[in-house]
Amino acid sequence: MAEITASLVKELREKTGAGMMDCKKALGEVQGDIEKAVDWLRTKGLSAAAKKAGRVAAEGLVGVAASGSKGAMVEVNAETDFVGRNDQFQKFVGTVTKIALDQGGDMAKVAAAAYPGTGRDVQGELTHLIATVGENMSLRRAAALSVSDGVVVAYTHNAVAPDLGKIGVLVALESTGDKAQLGALAKQLAMHVAATNPQSLTVADLDQAAIERERGVLAEKAGLAGKTADIVAKMVEGGLRKFHQEVVLLEQAFVMDGKTKVSKVVEDAAKQVGAPVRLVGFLRFALGEGIERKSEDFAAEVAAQLMK
Secondary structure, three states: OOOOOHHHHHHHHHHHOOOHHHHHHHHHHOOOOHHHHHHHHHHOOOOHHHHHOOOOOOEEEEEEEEEOOEEEEEEEEEOOHHHHOOHHHHHHHHHHHHHHHHOOOOHHHHHHOEEOOOOEEHHHHHHHHHHHHOOOEEEEEEEEEEOOOEEEEEEEEOOOEOOEEOEEEEEEEEOOOOHHHHHHHHHHHHHHHHHHOOOEOOOOOOOHHHHHHHHHHHHHHHHHOOOOHHHHHHHHHHHHHHHHHHHEHHHOEOOOOOOOEHHHHHHHOHHHHOOOOEEEEEEEEEOOOOOOOOOOOHHHHHHHHHHO
16 A cells, blocks of 8 residues: 655645545545545545635634633634524534634634544534535634633624624633622623624724824814814814724723723622622624625626536
8 A cells, every 4th residue: 555645645635625634534545546536535525625715705603612711712604694504514613613712712723623523623624514515614713712710701693503603702801709790791791892893902902003093084174174283183182082982892881881981890890799800801703804705796697607
């Protein structure tokens, strides 16, 4: 039997787009003959995944998982909303989210981790799922939060199944106080984050480019109104404070009452929890954000299919 080398597996992956473990198995089945291995993968439907790789995948699901003081979140994309309701796809996203929790949200480690019960890694299982379901898919991103003492709570908005939805949020609170009370507060804060989509936790964390862009807009608006330089400066600073209240989590008005600042809500929670509380961080994934969706003329698409 021919030796199945890493370079041979790599060559087959490049030819077919199939997963590493599938390529290794194919080469083993045909004694290292690469062309026969291509055919073997084709008969299993696995090489078909490569043909789908160029198609836009902006639908899918966001998965969340939390356990005590740590939590993780992933986004797995597909081409259509229909796949998001597919049981196989939902099981895959749920499983990968749990793997991300174990791997601390490290994307490379998640993709290379063993997928339970298959003999494949996560990326290989995704390739297998692409061939099975018939749509392009991608493991787009993963992230995690943790605290030394406290809670990390997960929340999904527009959930299609437990811990799977269109918007996922993680909130991390640090405190030595009552964990049940802390968890309840974190859940409310996670719902707030889902609704308001803050850009940062604190003013200091806010992207400097975003601040300068807002400053420029405010200055131009004030200048167009014919204000003097000193009035323009005051109007800009006032406008920036309002901007902070809109996009910085700790500066926002808490959605539960519409008036109390989030920082004050966290500070006041010490009375119920029994110890000081600190909002350490948050993560928010919205399905497909930042992906350019291809707009096609349906009639032209049908005509193109008829021409094949």
